[in-house]
Amino acid sequence: MTHSSLRSHLAIVPLLAALVLAGCASAPTAEPSALPTIPAAYKEGDGRWTVAPPAEAQPRGAWWKAFSDPVLDELAERAGRNNTSIAQAAARLAQAKALLRSTDADRSVQVGVGAGVARQGGGVANAAGTAGTLASAGANLSYEVDLFGRLSKASRAASLDASSREALLQSTRLLVQSNVAQTYFALRALDNERSLVRDTVAAYADTLRLTESRFRAGDVAELDVVRVRTEVAATQSEALALERRRAELEHALAVLIGELPANFAVAEIDWAGPPPAVPPGLPSSLLARRPDVSAAQSAMLAAQARVGVAQTAWFPSVALTASGGYASPELGDLFKWSARAWGVGALLSLPLFDGGRREAGVQGASAQLDGAAASYREQVLVAFKDVEDQLSSLRLLGAQADVQAQAVASASRATVLSDSRYRNGLVSQLELLDARRREASNRREALQVRAAQYQATVGLIRALGGGWGTAHGASGVVQTRLVMQ
Template structure:
C-alpha cells in the first residue's frame, strides 16, 4: 500500500478520535433522597452506631449454631434459584462485553472461491467461457462514535451487569434469611413439642391419679372425663405441631436444593439467644442494601439510554475498508499485482422517520423517570423494613420479659392447684384451668423467643447482611 493511503488512514483515525469526544445525553447523578438522621425505633435506645461488625458474608455465624452454618453453606451451593441467578448474571456479563466490543473496529477474513461458466448469449463473441474467481479479502468495519451512542450503550450495559450482580447478592441474602427463619421456626416447634411431651407425661400421671380416686369413690366420673379430655387435647396439639414441623423441614429441603425424601433434621432444643445488632445510620442503606444498589444501577442504565436515543437524531458515520488479494488462479493469488483494497466512510443521516426518533427519546426519558421512582421506592421500603425489625425486637423483648414473669406465676399456680386437689380442697376444674394457663404461658414464651430470633434475621436482611456496593464488578474487555 502507498504512503498516501497510510496518511489518509491516519488522518481518518485522528478525525474519528477528535470527533468521538462528544457524548450526548445527561451525565448521571444520583438523585437527592431525604434520609432521616437516625432510625425512629432505634432513637429511644441509643445513638445509631456503625453496622460494620456484621460479617461481610456469613452473617448467620452470629448465632453460633453449627447446624445452621451447615444448612447455609449447602443453600449457597445447591439452591436452584441461586443457580438460575448466577446464569442470569453471566448472561448480563456477556451482553456487557458485546457492547464494549463495539468500541473497537471489527476485522473479518472473508475468503471465497467460485468457478462457473458464462453462456454465449451473455458474452457474445466469446463462445462462452469457464472462469475461476478466488478472493481473499480482509474486511474492516468501524462505527465512528461521533455522538457517544456506542459509549452510552456500553455504559448502560455495564450498569445493567452491575444491577444483575446486586440482584444475585440480594437473592443470596433472601435465601440465607429464609433458611435462618425456617430453621428458627423449626427449632421453636421442637421446643413446643418437647413442652407438650412433658405435659403429656404429666397429664397421664394426673389421669392415673384421678382414676384411682374415682375407684375409691373420692371423685366423680366428671373428673375422669376432664382428665381424659386434657390428655387427648395435648396429644392433638402435639400432632398438629409435628405437622407444622414437617412443613418447615420440607421448606428447608427446598432451600438447600435437596429432595424432601432425603432431608431430615433431628429435634433439638431452642437454646439460642438473639445477638445484639447495631442498625447503623440510615444513610448507610444506600450502600448496604443490594436491592437498593440494583435499583440505583438500573437508574444509571436508563440515564445512559437517553444519550443513545438522542444520538439517533444525528448522522451515523461508519468506516469500511477491505484489503486482500483476488485472482482466477490459485498460483497467482498472492501476486503483488493482484492486491485489492478499498477504504471509505458511509454516512447515514435521518431525514424523515415519522416521529420514530422523537418517540424513542420520550420512551427513554420515561424509562429513566420510572427507574428514579423505583429507586426511591426501594429506599422507602428499606427504611420501613429496618423500622419494622427494630420495633419487633424492641417490643418482643418487652413482651418476652412479661411472659417470663407470667410463666413463673402460672407454674406456681399449677403446682398449688394440684396440691389443693389432692387434699380435696378444690375440684379438678381448677387443676385443669391452672395447667392450661401454665402450658399456654410456657408455649407463648417459647414462641416469643423464636420470634425474637426471626426478627434479628429480618433486621440483618433489612441492613443488607453486611454487604457493600464496593464489591460490584466492573466489565472487562470482550477479549478478557
C-alpha cells in the same frame, strides 16, 4: 464558487449541524423530587442509628455465625452451593456479562477474512462473451467512529445492567440464607413447643391416673375422670398438629438447601437461650449494603444511559472501511504482487424522515427512566421501613419477653399450689386443670416470643444487607459501623 464546490460545502452542512447538536445534547437525569430524602437517623433505636456511606461492594460474610449454631452454619453453606434460586440469579448475571462483552465488541475494530472463486460467462461477463473464472482472497476492516457517544452510552448501560444483576445475585443469596435461618429457627421453636406439649400430656396423664384411683375409691364422680380424659385427648391432638407442622418446615428447609425432602432430616436438639444481642454501633448498611437498593440504583442509571443512546439516533453515523487482498482470473496467479487489490472508504448516514420513530424512541427511553427512578425510590422507602419494623419489633419483643417471664413464673407457682391442694382434697379438680392450662399457655407464649425475637434478629440482618461483627472481624462479617450520636 463552482457548482461542484457549492455542492461539497452543502454536503457538510448536516454534519456540522449534528456536531453542534451533539455538543448541546445530554442525557436527562432523574428529578430530585423523584428520589427519596435520606433521614439523619432512624426513628427507632433512641437516635443511635445513622446512615453509613455506600458499601454495596463489600462482602456480606457468614453473618449466621453470630448465632453460634453449627447446624445452621452447615445449612446456610449448603444453601449457598445448591439453592436453585441462587443458581438462576447467577445464570442471569452471566447473561448480562455476556451482553456487556457483546456491546463492548461493537466499539472495536471488526476484521474479517474471505476467499472465493466465481465463474462468469455471457455478454455481461466480458466483451468476448466467453466464460471466465475470478478467484479472490483478502481481508476486510471496519470501524464505527463513536462521534456522538452512542456506543459508549450503550456500553455503559450494559455495564450498569450487569452491576444490577450482580446486586440481585447478592440479594437472592441474602434472601435465601435469611429464609434458611428463619425456617430453621421456626423448626427449633416448634421442637421446643412439642416438648412442652409432651410434658403437658404427661402431667395430664398423671392427673388422670390419680383421678381414676380416687374414682375407684369413691372419692370423686365419673365427671372428674371424663374431664381429665378430655384434656389428655385434646393435648395429644395439639401434639399431632405440631408434628404435621414440623414435617412441613423440614420439607421447606430441604427445598431451600436444594435437596429432596425424602433424603433430608433435622434431628431434634435442645434449643435454649436468647438470640444474639444487637450491639450498639451496629452497621447501618440500609443504603450502603442492601443489594436490592444497589440493583435499583444501577437499573435507574442504565435507563438514564439508554436515553442518551436513543438521543444519538438524531445524529449521523460515520463508519470507516478498508479492504485489501488479491484478485486474479488465474488461480495460480492469485497471490502475485500484480494481482493485489485494495480499497478504503468512509460512510456517513443521517436519517432525515422516519415518521417519528426516533422521537418515539427517546420518549420511550425517558418513560423507562421515570419508571426506574420511581422503582428506586420505592425500594429505598421499603428498605427504611424494613429496618424500622425490625428495630421496633426487637424493642417491643424484649419488653414482652420480660413480662411473659413473670407470667410463666406466677403460673408455674399457681400450678404447684393447686396440685398440692387438690391432692389434699382442698380444691376441686377444675381449679387444678385451669392452673395447668394457664401454665401451659404462658409457657408456649413465652416460647413464641423468644422465637419471634430470633425471627426479628434475622429480619434485621436481612434489612441491613448483612450481619455485624466486632472490631476484630468476628464471624467474618463486614465491619462498617454506625456513628453513635
